[in-house]
Amino acid sequence: MNLDVVMLSRIQFALTLMFHYIFPPLTIGLGVFMVIIEAIWIKTGDASYKAMSLFWTKLFAINFALGVATGIVMEFQFGTNWATYSRYVGDIFGSALAAEAIFAFFLESGFLAVLVFGWDRVKPKTHFFATCMVALGAIFSSIWITVANSWQQTPSGYRIVRTMQGFYRAEVTDFWQMVFNPSMVHRVLHVWLGAFILGALFALSIGSYYLLKNKHTIFAQRTVKISLIYAAVCSITMLVSGHFQADAVAKNQPVKLAALEGHYTTGSGGTPLYICGWPSDKDKDVKCGLFVPGGLSFLVYQDFNKPVAGLDKVPAEDRPPVWLTFQSYHLMVALGMAFIGMTMLGLLFLKLGTLYKQRWLLWIYVLSVLGGYAANEGGWIAAEVGRQPWVVYGLLRTKDGVSKAIGPEHVIGSMILFGIVYTFLFFVWVWVMNHRIQLGPPETAKVAAEHAEQAATTMKKDPFAVIAGLLKRGPSSLSDSWRDSPPEHVEKTEDAK
Amino acid sequence: MHEDPTYLLNFIWFMLLGVLLTGYGVLDGFDLGVGILHPIANSDEERRIILNSIGPLWDGNEVWLVTFAGALFASFPDVYATALSSFYFAIMLILVGLIMRAVSIEFRSKIKTAAWFRFWDWSFFGSSTLVAFLFGFLIGHLFLGLPVGPDFELQRQAWNFTHPYPILTGILAVSTCAMHGSIFLYLKTEGELQSKVHNWIWHTYGTFVVLYIFTTIFTLTKIPSAASNLLRYPWLWSVVLLNVLAVGNIPRTIFLRKPGQAFVSSMVTLSALAALFGIAIFPNLIVSNINPAYSLSIYNAAASQGTLKTMFLIAMIGLPFVFSYTVITYWVFHGKVKLSNYSY
Numbered sequence: 001m002n003l004d005v006v007m008l009s010r011i012q013f014a015l016t017l018m019f020h021y022i023f024p025p026l027t028i029g030l031g032v033f034m035v036i037i038e039a040i041w042i043k044t045g046d047a048s049y050k051a052m053s054l055f056w057t058k059l060f061a062i063n064f065a066l067g068v069a070t071g072i073v074m075e076f077q078f079g080t081n082w083a084t085y086s087r088y089v090g091d092i093f094g095s096a097l098a099a100e101a102i103f104a105f106f107l108e109s110g111f112l113a114v115l116v117f118g119w120d121r122v123k124p125k126t127h128f129f130a131t132c133m134v135a136l137g138a139i140f141s142s143i144w145i146t147v148a149n150s151w152q153q154t155p156s157g158y159r160i161v162r163t164m165q166g167f168y169r170a171e172v173t174d175f176w177q178m179v180f181n182p183s184m185v186h187r188v189l190h191v192w193l194g195a196f197i198l199g200a201l202f203a204l205s206i207g208s209y210y211l212l213k214n215k216h217t218i219f220a221q222r223t224v225k226i227s228l229i230y231a232a233v234c235s236i237t238m239l240v241s242g243h244f245q246a247d248a249v250a251k252n253q254p255v256k257l258a259a260l261e262g263h264y265t266t267g268s269g270g271t272p273l274y275i276c277g278w279p280s281d282k283d284k285d286v287k288c289g290l291f292v293p294g295g296l297s298f299l300v301y302q303d304f305n306k307p308v309a310g311l312d313k314v315p316a317e318d319r320p321p322v323w324l325t326f327q328s329y330h331l332m333v334a335l336g337m338a339f340i341g342m343t344m345l346g347l348l349f350l351k352l353g354t355l356y357k358q359r360w361l362l363w364i365y366v367l368s369v370l371g372g373y374a375a376n377e378g379g380w381i382a383a384e385v386g387r388q389p390w391v392v393y394g395l396l397r398t399k400d401g402v403s404k405a406i407g408p409e410h411v412i413g414s415m416i417l418f419g420i421v422y423t424f425l426f427f428v429w430v431w432v433m434n435h436r437i438q439l440g441p442p443e444t445a446k447v448a449a450e451h452a453e454q455a456a457t458t459m460k461k462d463p464f465a466v467i468a469g470l471l472k473r474g475p476s477s478l479s480d481s482w483r484d485s486p487p488e489h490v491e492k493t494e495d496a497k
Numbered sequence: 498m499h500e501d502p503t504y505l506l507n508f509i510w511f512m513l514l515g516v517l518l519t520g521y522g523v524l525d526g527f528d529l530g531v532g533i534l535h536p537i538a539n540s541d542e543e544r545r546i547i548l549n550s551i552g553p554l555w556d557g558n559e560v561w562l563v564t565f566a567g568a569l570f571a572s573f574p575d576v577y578a579t580a581l582s583s584f585y586f587a588i589m590l591i592l593v594g595l596i597m598r599a600v601s602i603e604f605r606s607k608i609k610t611a612a613w614f615r616f617w618d619w620s621f622f623g624s625s626t627l628v629a630f631l632f633g634f635l636i637g638h639l640f641l642g643l644p645v646g647p648d649f650e651l652q653r654q655a656w657n658f659t660h661p662y663p664i665l666t667g668i669l670a671v672s673t674c675a676m677h678g679s680i681f682l683y684l685k686t687e688g689e690l691q692s693k694v695h696n697w698i699w700h701t702y703g704t705f706v707v708l709y710i711f712t713t714i715f716t717l718t719k720i721p722s723a724a725s726n727l728l729r730y731p732w733l734w735s736v737v738l739l740n741v742l743a744v745g746n747i748p749r750t751i752f753l754r755k756p757g758q759a760f761v762s763s764m765v766t767l768s769a770l771a772a773l774f775g776i777a778i779f780p781n782l783i784v785s786n787i788n789p790a791y792s793l794s795i796y797n798a799a800a801s802q803g804t805l806k807t808m809f810l811i812a813m814i815g816l817p818f819v820f821s822y823t824v825i826t827y828w829v830f831h832g833k834v835k836l837s838n839y840s841y
Contacts, residue, residue: 062603068556069599073592075566079581080588086581087649090574091800095808098567102815105560110822113553114829117839121829164797165649169574171801403582405651414589421593425600432607450838463825 006399008411009081012418014384016073018377019422023067025376028142028192029199030060031135033230035128042128047448052219053131054119055441056203061116062432066425068109073418081411085391085401091171092158092178093148100144108137120454122462129464139192146191150184152392153383154252157181160395170395182252187383190245193238194379197339198372200231201365206437208365211356219441221356224365228350232343238336243299250300250308253393255318256386258311259325261296262286266310270294270303276334279326284312286326320388329382335375342368506805507795510572511779513812517568519771521561523677523764528555530678532598532625533671534697535618542836543690544618548602549840550685553830555602557823559595564819571808575649575798576782583643583651584635591631597624606841626671633670636774637663640720642786649793665715669708673767676701680747680763684756687833698751698759706744722784723777733776740769 034056041049075097078086086093114122114130122130157177158170172178207223210216250257257263262279263271273295277286294304301308311319342364349355356362391398528551538544551558570577581588601621605614641662644655679701682694716723727733743765750759778784782798785791799805 062607065556065599065603068559069596072559072563072595075563075570076581076588076592078570079566079577080585081582083578083582083650086570086578087574090570090577091804094567094569094571094574094577094800095804095811098564098571098808099811099815101560101564101567102811102819105563106557106815106819106822109557109560110826112556113826117553118829119839120837161801165575165647172804172807175803175807403578403585404648405579405582405653406585410585413586417589417593421596425596428600428604432604435608463828466828 003408005081005406005408005411006402008408008415009402010398012411012415013077013081014381015415016070016077016418016422018380019426020067020070020074021377021380022373023063023070024138024142025191025195025198026202027060027064027067027199028135028138028195029197030056030063030202031131031138031199032196033199033203033227034060035132035135036226036230038128038131042124047451048218048444050451051441051444051447052222054447055219057116059433059436061112062429062436064108064112066429070422080414081403081406082391082401083403083405085396087167088169088396088401089152089392091169092151095172095175096144096148096151096179100141100148104137104141104144106137108134108141111137120450123465126462126464142191142195143188146188147179147181147184149383150187151178151181153187153387154181154183155392155395170392183248186241186245186248190238190241190379193234193241194376196234197231197238198369198376200227200234201339201369201372203227204231204365205367205369208362209437210440212359212362212366216440224355224362225350228343228346228355231339232347235336235339235343239340242333242336246299253386254309255311255314256320256325257300258309258313259320259322259386260329260382261308262289262322262326263296263308263310264322265312266307268307270298270305271296271300271308271310273299274326274330276330277326279322281322318389320386325382325386328378328385332375332378332382335371335378338371339368339375503802504796506802506809507799509809510568510799510805511775511782511795513809514565514568514572515771515775517561517565519768521558521565522767522771524558524561525555526674526677526767527551527681528558528678529625529629530674530676530701531682532621532678533629533675534678534682534701535625536622537693537697538690541614544614545606545836545840546686546690546834547682548605548621549836550682550834552602552841553826556599557826559599568808568812572800572805573782573793573795573798574800576793579643579645579649579651579783579793579798580635580639583645583653583656584638587631587635591628594624594628594631597621598628602841625674629671629674630667632667633673634663634667636670637666639783640666640716640723640774640777642784642792644787645783645785645791645793646787647791649791649798652787655787662715662719665708665712669705669712672701672705672708673770676705676747677763677767680751680756680759683751684760685834695751695754699748702747702751709744720777726776726779736769736772736776740766740773743769 034053037049037056038053040046041053078093111130111133114127115134118127118130155170157172157174157179159173160168161171162168203223204227207220207227210220211224246257246260249260261271262274262277264279264284270293272289272291272293274286275290275292277289277291279286296308297306298304300306311322342361346355346361346365349358349361387393389397389399391401531547531551535544535547538547566577597620601617601624605617605621638660641660644652646652676698679694679698683691683698686694727737743762746762747759747766750756750762780796781792781794783793785793800808
């Protein structure tokens with residue numbers, strides 16, 4: 001392996017992206033889970049559900065902050081390490097990033113403040129609205145970034161133009177065709193489901209842990225029940241999504257499919273579908289593999305005997321690395337199947353009423369969250385490594401996208417810097433999360449008492465209440481809400497005028 | 498300047514980027530400043546009040562930077578590419594600074610031991626100062642111009658990276674944020690802490706004014722081209738006048754104990770500084786100090802007209818929402834900081 005600027009920048013991008021991607025899928029998936037919990041609270045008024053919401057909010061906030069902080073790194077790295085790529089795709093990729101910021105990030109971050117800090121400042125329904133907006137913002141954000149990435153996989157709605165400086169670049173000719181490029185819809189759905197499953201498994205893992213430790217039993221049973229159903233529905237749907245996703249890859253990126261399946265030589269007759277194995281570039285075959293004869297042919301063509309195009313159909317310089325693509329893809333698929341199995345089994349025990357006593361299954365659930373992370377990361381490794389050697393499929397090679405103004409010393413320097421900071425952050429994150437989980441949810445009685453106390457004061461700062469007041473009583477209604485508690489503050493508020 | 502109507506969108510995007518950068522400066526400016534001033538507090542309670550004054554706000558403020566970068570990428574991709582790859586290490590340090598700031602705020606309250614608090618307090622201070630300094634440092638370099646060749650790429654060997662001017666503007670940025678942050682804290686605190694903050698403002702303000710005058714003299718003598726647009730379009734002097742009035746209004750309002758007015762003046766000061774930077778470089782975004790013809794301008798470094806137009810529509814649809822979220826958040830969290838169960 002030649003450690004030049006291209007290779008170093010690829011490693012840096014991959015590592016910083018994989019670190020970043022620990023957080024967003026969790027906040028997307030957990031966001032939806034929190035909407036469910038808070039909706040039950042709003043509907044029933046049962047303070048124990050508010051206690052649940054408070055607990056998940058704290059964990060959500062930690063992950064959200066890390067997601068934002070590590071996400072900014074990604075946005076800037078296109079320019080720092082991949083300047084030539086940025087010049088080439090700015091017209092398209094830049095638009096999607098900017099749209100993401102305007103439509104998603106502001107929504108998320110604005111309402112996150114209300115979600116985390118606004119419990120005693122707004123009415124419950126307004127708080128619920130904020131939670132919904134945060135979840136929606138996270139989902140919007142995943143749409144735009146997946147649009148941008150899908151365009152790299154299956155470019156459309158563009159033309160190649162030569163600029164005044166003599167560069168070539170892609171320019172948008174049809175914005176909607178660019179957005180709805182051939183792979184976008186299935187990939188967005190796939191990303192969402194992956195995130196939902198991770199969010200569900202995260203909650204399931206913590207709930208099961210409490211059950212095993214005999215702590216916070218009511219909280220734990222409810223969490224396990226709700227998150228198990230959430231995980232089961234998404235896992236089953238994921239099977240359908242995964243099928244369409246693979247179908248789309250077969251149609252749009254046949255070379256990538258060949259790498260995902262370790263399919264070196266086209267041959268004649270049916271192409272096997274490997275369950276697992278060890279692809280070897282030297283022998284151009286998968287070693288020690290377990291396979292379904294003709295399985296891939298059947299999935300692609302619904303015909304067990306029609307050969308699927310292999311890597312030998314394209315010149316060697318256009319072939320992606322096979323081993324990593326194959327293994328990460330198969331890891332993802334295997335985990336997806338395992339999630340279906342374990343959630344179905346859980347639903348069965350739930351129906352029989354013995355789920356909370358199945359200690360072995362609960363232990364699997366505790367560990368399943370690691371599988372959720374691995375499946376999300378594995379899927380992206382397969383998608384991105386399988387796209388090689390192109391950074392924009394068929395148009396721009398990764399090695400041609402790198403910055404010209406930097407040398408290996410720059411990238412090595414930044415890798416050391418990020419290596420130290422991210423390793424440190426990883427351990428601190430684990431420590432803080434563990435600390436939070438060990439503390440457990442707040443006591444219901446305490447939450448109920450606080451809630452009663454807060455009910456009197458929240459009206460004043462509630463934006464909806466303020467708007468209602470304005471409509472009913474005109475501008476004079478504002479003067480009530482401007483003051484926190486008149487007696488001790490009158491002097492200072494007058495100062496401010 | 499080409500007064501060519503076909504390039505109207507390029508001009509609009511120059512202005513919109515100005516709005517986003519100003520938004521970032523005015524908003525994140527105060528929370529960076531709060532971080533810079535954080536160590537002056539004496540007790541844990543004071544430190545928590547200071548931290549919580551920006552608790553619900555800092556995250557939304559940072560989104561302005563993310564949006565600025567995304568919009569720059571989309572509207573002037575060559576500027577985004579050249580600037581970020583040229584300032585490689587400075588950008589990496591800013592990123593590390595922003596990460597450490599975010600986690601310092603988020604993690605500090607999560608484990609309650611003195612050593613834990615101390616570590617994150619210093620990390621909060623250090624990262625805030627670093628980020629503010631580096632932004633000033635980058636702007637100083639953009640004033641000086643970069644050795645950019647005809648292919649828009651930096652010629653690194655021809656670059657005097659350690660010129661004193663960017664270091665001066667970096668320090669100016671730290672003191673500007675400190676002033677802005679101290680006035681914000683004055684608005685958000687009460688009682689004893691507020692009288693303490695009142696004292697700090699005189700220091701931060703004094704430092705700012707001295708550095709600002711010094712930087713202005715340095716700029717006008719060393720980089721005379723910075724004033725060329727002012728000479729060409731005399732009406733732009735109104736920005737200078739506004740700046741002087743805003744700077745002058747700060748001590749008056751602080752003396753009269755009107756924090757709201759003082760904060761508005763401080764916001765106007767920062768906006769005027771951003772506007773003066775725009776005036777100094779217009780119509781360029783990155784000036785080449787090898788040959789002015791190699792500069793990246795709003796005309797030769799822009800995205801296609803189609804994208805500028807689409808992005809303009811996106812901005813027109815999106816910005817009203819952005820303003821309404823900002824207003825809602827600031828409304829919900831207006832008033833003095835009160836520590837509660839939900840605080841950091």
